[in-house]
Amino acid sequence: MKVSEIGEFGLIDRLARIVGRGGDGVVKGIGDDAAVLEPAVGGGRLLASCDMQVDGYHFELEQITPEQLGHRVLAVNISDIAAMGGRPRWALVTLGLTPDIEVEFAERLYRGLHKLAEEFGVSIVGGDTCRSPERLVVDVAILGEAHAKGVLLRSGARPGDLLLVTGEVGSSAAGLACLRAQEELDRAGIGPETTSRLVSAFLTPIPRIGAGRFFVECGLVTSTDDISDGLASETNEIAQASGVGFRVWAEHLPVAPETKEVAGVLGEDPLRWALYGGEDFELLFTLRPGSGSQAVEDFIQAAEEAAGIPVTVIGEAVPASEGVKLVHGGEMTDLRPGGYDHFRD
Amino acid sequence: MKVSEIGEFGLIDRLARIVGRGGDGVVKGIGDDAAVLEPAVGGGRLLASCDMQVDGYHFELEQITPEQLGHRVLAVNISDIAAMGGRPRWALVTLGLTPDIEVEFAERLYRGLHKLAEEFGVSIVGGDTCRSPERLVVDVAILGEAHAKGVLLRSGARPGDLLLVTGEVGSSAAGLACLRAQEELDRAGIGPETTSRLVSAFLTPIPRIGAGRFFVECGLVTSTDDISDGLASETNEIAQASGVGFRVWAEHLPVAPETKEVAGVLGEDPLRWALYGGEDFELLFTLRPGSGSQAVEDFIQAAEEAAGIPVTVIGEAVPASEGVKLVHGGEMTDLRPGGYDHFRD
Numbered sequence: 001m002k003v004s005e006i007g008e009f010g011l012i013d014r015l016a017r018i019v020g021r022g023g024d025g026v027v028k029g030i031g032d033d034a035a036v037l038e039p040a041v042g043g044g045r046l047l048a049s050c051d052m053q054v055d056g057y058h059f060e061l062e063q064i065t066p067e068q069l070g071h072r073v074l075a076v077n078i079s080d081i082a083a084m085g086g087r088p089r090w091a092l093v094t095l096g097l098t099p100d101i102e103v104e105f106a107e108r109l110y111r112g113l114h115k116l117a118e119e120f121g122v123s124i125v126g127g128d129t130c131r132s133p134e135r136l137v138v139d140v141a142i143l144g145e146a147h148a149k150g151v152l153l154r155s156g157a158r159p160g161d162l163l164l165v166t167g168e169v170g171s172s173a174a175g176l177a178c179l180r181a182q183e184e185l186d187r188a189g190i191g192p193e194t195t196s197r198l199v200s201a202f203l204t205p206i207p208r209i210g211a212g213r214f215f216v217e218c219g220l221v222t223s224t225d226d227i228s229d230g231l232a233s234e235t236n237e238i239a240q241a242s243g244v245g246f247r248v249w250a251e252h253l254p255v256a257p258e259t260k261e262v263a264g265v266l267g268e269d270p271l272r273w274a275l276y277g278g279e280d281f282e283l284l285f286t287l288r289p290g291s292g293s294q295a296v297e298d299f300i301q302a303a304e305e306a307a308g309i310p311v312t313v314i315g316e317a318v319p320a321s322e323g324v325k326l327v328h329g330g331e332m333t334d335l336r337p338g339g340y341d342h343f344r345d
Numbered sequence: 346m347k348v349s350e351i352g353e354f355g356l357i358d359r360l361a362r363i364v365g366r367g368g369d370g371v372v373k374g375i376g377d378d379a380a381v382l383e384p385a386v387g388g389g390r391l392l393a394s395c396d397m398q399v400d401g402y403h404f405e406l407e408q409i410t411p412e413q414l415g416h417r418v419l420a421v422n423i424s425d426i427a428a429m430g431g432r433p434r435w436a437l438v439t440l441g442l443t444p445d446i447e448v449e450f451a452e453r454l455y456r457g458l459h460k461l462a463e464e465f466g467v468s469i470v471g472g473d474t475c476r477s478p479e480r481l482v483v484d485v486a487i488l489g490e491a492h493a494k495g496v497l498l499r500s501g502a503r504p505g506d507l508l509l510v511t512g513e514v515g516s517s518a519a520g521l522a523c524l525r526a527q528e529e530l531d532r533a534g535i536g537p538e539t540t541s542r543l544v545s546a547f548l549t550p551i552p553r554i555g556a557g558r559f560f561v562e563c564g565l566v567t568s569t570d571d572i573s574d575g576l577a578s579e580t581n582e583i584a585q586a587s588g589v590g591f592r593v594w595a596e597h598l599p600v601a602p603e604t605k606e607v608a609g610v611l612g613e614d615p616l617r618w619a620l621y622g623g624e625d626f627e628l629l630f631t632l633r634p635g636s637g638s639q640a641v642e643d644f645i646q647a648a649e650e651a652a653g654i655p656v657t658v659i660g661e662a663v664p665a666s667e668g669v670k671l672v673h674g675g676e677m678t679d680l681r682p683g684g685y686d687h688f689r690d
Contacts, residue, residue, distance in 0.1 A: 001448045008474055011451060015474075018455040023468025025434055035470035037435055039490055042387010050437045050486055052473045089370055090382055092395045094484050103346045106356060110363040123368025125380035128397050129353055129360075134479040139439050141395055141486035145384055 009337075028153065031241070033083035033226055034144065036151050045146035049080040052139040061136065063179045064203055066105050070112025071204045073138045076228065078120055078207035079281040081144035083226035085152040085216035088209065090125045091117065094139040096132030109138075120209060147216040152224035157242035157286040161222050162296065163315035165254065166211050166282045166307055168201070169231050170270055173277025174259040175202030181266055188265045194258045205281040214306035215285060220299055224285040230278035232326075233337040235315075238286065239324045248315040248335055250328035275326070276338045286317055354682075373498065376586070378428035378571055379489070381496050390491035394425040397484040406481065408524045409548055411450050415457025416549045418483045421573065423465055423552035424626040426489035428571035430497040430561035433554065435470045436462065439484040441477030454483075465554060492561040497569035497630070502587035506567050506631040507641065508660035510599065511556050511652055513546070514576050515615055518622025519604040520547030526611055533610045539603045550626040559651035560630060565644060569630040575623035577671075578682040580660075583631065584669045593660040593680055595673035620671070621683045631662055 003011055012030070021029040027045060028036035034049035053073050055061050064072070074091060081088040093113065095106065110124075117124055122142070175198035178185060185195060208226070215221035223242055225234040231253075235246050253274045263270040289296055296313070303311045315327075326335040348356055357375070366374040372390060373381035379394035398418050400406050409417070419436060426433040438458065440451065455469075462469055467487070520543035523530060530540065553571070560566035568587055570579040576598075580591050598619045608615040634641055641658070648656045660672075671680040 002444070003442055003446050003448055003451065004444045006448055011448065011474055014448065014452060015455045018452060019459045019462065019469035023435075023470070024466060026468045026470055029468065029470045030472075035435065035437070037470065037488070039384070039387060039389050039391065039434075041389025041490060041493070042384060044384050044386025046384065046391070046488075048435065048437060048486075048488060049471055050439055050473050050484075052439045052441060052475050052484065054441065054475055054477060056478070057476055089384075090368075090380065090393065092380070092393060092486055094395055094397045096397060096399065096482060097348055099347070099349045101348050103348055103351055103356065103359065106348065107359060107363060110360045114364045117364065121369060123371045123374065124364040125368070125371055125374045125382065126394055127375075128395050128484070129356055130397050130399055131402055132399060132482065133401070137441060137477065137482060139395075139397065139473070139484045141393075141437055143382070143391075143393060143488070145386060148386070 032153055033080040036084070036146060045151065047081050047084050047086040047144035047146055048141065049077060050139060050141040051077050051080070052137065055136040066108035067112030068203045070109040071116045073140050074113050074116050074122070075205050075207050076281060077140045077142040078122065078209065079205070079226045081142060082208045082212035083152065083224050083283060085147045085212040085224065086144040088120050088122045088142055088144045090123050090143045092141040093124055093127035095127070095129045096137035097129060098133060098136060099131055120207065147213060149216050152212060152215055152221060154223050154225050154238050154241035156222035157238055157244050157317045158222060159244055159317050159319045160289065161286040161317040162289055162313050163235070163246055163248065163286055163317060164311055164313050165284050166208050166311050167280070167309045168254045168256045169227065169280050169282060170255045170259045170274035170277055171198050171201035172205065172279040173273035174262050175199040177266055177268065178262060185262065185265060190262060190265055194261055198258055198262065202279065205279070207281060208283045208307060211283050211303065211307035214303055218299065218302065220288050220290060222286045222288050224283055227280040227282050227284055228278055230276040230338065231284060232275040232335050233278070234284045235335060236324055236337040238284065243320050245318045245320050245322040246315055246324045247318055248326050250326055252312065252314045254310065254312040377499055378425040381429070381491060390496065392426050392429050392431040392489035392491055393486065394422060395484060395486040396422050396425070397482060400481040411453035412457030413548045415454040416461045418485050419458050419461050419467070420550050420552050421626060422485045422487040423467065423554065424550070424571045426487060427553045427557040428497065428569050428628060430492045430557040430569065431489040432492070433465050433467045433487055433489045435468050435488045437486040438469055438472035440472070440474045441482030442474060443478060443481060444476055465552065492558060494561050497557060497560055497566060499568050499570050499583050499586035501567035502583055502589050502631040502662045503567060504589055504662050504664045505634065506662040507634055507658050508580070508591055508593065508631055508662060509656055509658050510627055510629050511553050511656055512625070512627040512654045513599045513601045514572065514625050514627060515600045515604045515619035515622050516543050516546035517550065517624040518618035519607050520544040522611055522613060523607060530607065530610060535607060535610055539606055542601070543603055543607065547624065550624070552626060553628045553652060556628050556648065556652035559648055563644065563647065565633050565635060567631045567633055569628055572625040572627050572629055573623055575621040575683065576629060577620040577680050578623070579629045580680060581669050581682040583629065588665050590663040590665050590667040591660055591669045592663055593671050595671055597657065597659045599655065599657040
């Protein structure tokens with residue numbers, strides 16, 4: 001059986017069965033955004049995660065500057081710490097370089113890394129460089145410290161919780177489309193005033209550390225996941241980890257007007273980008289509604305202040321037996337995990 | 346300027362200048378076997394390192410079983426924790442897989458990883474899988490905890506210290522030569538009774554955790570480095586980090602009789618393998634000689650018991666102005682770092 005037949009998630013599941021999900025000093029092993037670790041010394045908890053990006057799959061070297069690439073590879077890792085409500089601290093960076101690559105390219109990539117690292121209080125403390133003959137590969141391992149009040153897992157959602165998301169969904173997929181269809185958009189008179197925000201969402205996402213930390217502090221957020229594969233995929237991850245179902249209200253998804261405009265010109269469906277495009281690196285989370293709508297409104301206001309971006313209610317958790325469904329134009333359909341899979345074409 | 350012109354070490358030096366070698370909670374950043382980190386919570390110190398291995402460079406898929414490869418990629422990472430005198434705890438594993446790869450291959454690789462991980466008390470707590478179209482790439486990030494008594498750095502050697510090494514040097518290079526020249530060795534009547542130990546030294550090295558921990562405990566070891574690039578390279582690393590020179594006595598190098606036998610048949614120089622072959626993953630270290638030869642003999646006996654392998658004096662530290670030299674047959678020549686460089690041919 002080929003890896004391409006069972007896909008990325010099927011593979012991870014099989015490998016996790018071999019090494020297990022626990023262990024000495026392991027609070028949470030394989031299966032969340034980051035591992036939660038408990039050193040023998042001290043009472044703190046560490047967070048650890050890694051993410052590899054490969055030229056031609058995660059990015060195209062012609063479409064991204066080295067500085068942007070440095071930002072991007074670190075941002076997607078910091079995002080995993082955000083999804084745990086933690087504080088990012090240290091990163092290890094492995095570069096697999098083609099031998100003809102310019103030293104200046106690697107230096108510019110590191111300048112992009114360093115700039116974002118400084119913004120988020122991360123130190124680059126090591127790594128490895130080696131030859132990757134055919135294409136650039138960048139792997140980052142990130143270490144963080146958990147919030148003293150705890151961590152955000154995928155597994156705490158309960159029926160009745162609200163489903164929310166930070167920022168916008170679909171902007172990253174729209175940005176990628178802008179890069180790929182530049183000429184077509186030019187011809188339609190769609191310029192940088194429309195596309196630049198979207199392109200930035202794809203190339204240089206901003207990890208939601210402030211939001212994640214607020215979610216731990218407020219004590220009302222019951223589960224969190226960052227949107228890497230796609231909203232549909234992550235909604236199903238929370239559903240599975242928590243043992244609940246979901247209703248996702250299509251009309252409530254925070255899709256930017258620019259995303260709709262670009263989709264219109266290119267004949268694409270902005271809802272598809274929002275649900276399956278992925279790489280928004282926003283936080284998808286569930287909220288215990290507490291004492292009614294005023295409490296929810298208060299939470300949203302406080303969350304928006306902490307995060308510096310809008311926060312939107314997009315659905316609700318239901319019993320697992322009711323499944324994960326999209327409610328759209330009065331119709332209800334299954335919302336299947338349909339995000340990007342590295343091993344399927 | 347191409348990366349291939351300045352080489353791996355020139356590149357690392359330039360990148361380290363961009364991101365710096367310090368930072369908040371960074372006791373030791375880029376420039377040793379592992380980073381030494383100080384979490385805000387608790388009084389412990391963490392060790393972190395990573396190492397990527399690429400098919401066709403670090404190994405050849407036709408020459409290594411998946412289980413052996415799993416062992417190898419983890420062993421070279423655990424070795425970095427050994428060189429710091431630490432305890433390995435957790436690992437993240439990133440697989441870049443060709444899409445036609447069999448699920449069974451990945452599972453067997455993970456079984457090899459898991460077996461070694463269990464032996465050394467390491468939990469595999471996460472990772473990433475993605476597509477690497479042309480060749481298999483495995484990157485491991487390892488986390489450890491420092492010994493309560495401190496860490497072993499490269500920078501503590503002083504003139505008058507003795508230079509020692511655990512186990513044998515050159516066995517790994519000899520093992521690689523055995524794999525490459527199997528037919529020639531068969532014709533010369535050199536069989537597995539000679540080659541199997543060497544091949545194992547190359548394919549499935551044993552990290553020297555017990556030795557490293559003993560070095561911290563005894564308080565007499567002033568610097569340590571693990572032999573990845575080659576004895577000549579690592580001797581120069583300690584020399585540079587400590588601000589000393591070295592005399593390395595060629596006749597004292599612990600080269601296995603099997604290595605000499607294979608080198609003889611293949612017309613190779615076993616001393617070259619011992620100095621430049623690399624990937625022995627033994628610990629090279631300096632010892633404060635203390636109160637004379639009896640103290641050194643006592644140390645060696647205790648170290649061999651702790652490590653379960655022989656420990657050999659191979660040279661001495663001298664003032665930096667006297668350089669790093671090889672003493673061989675009464676002659677003294679410069680011992681230049683000449684280990685493997687991923688970016689030079």
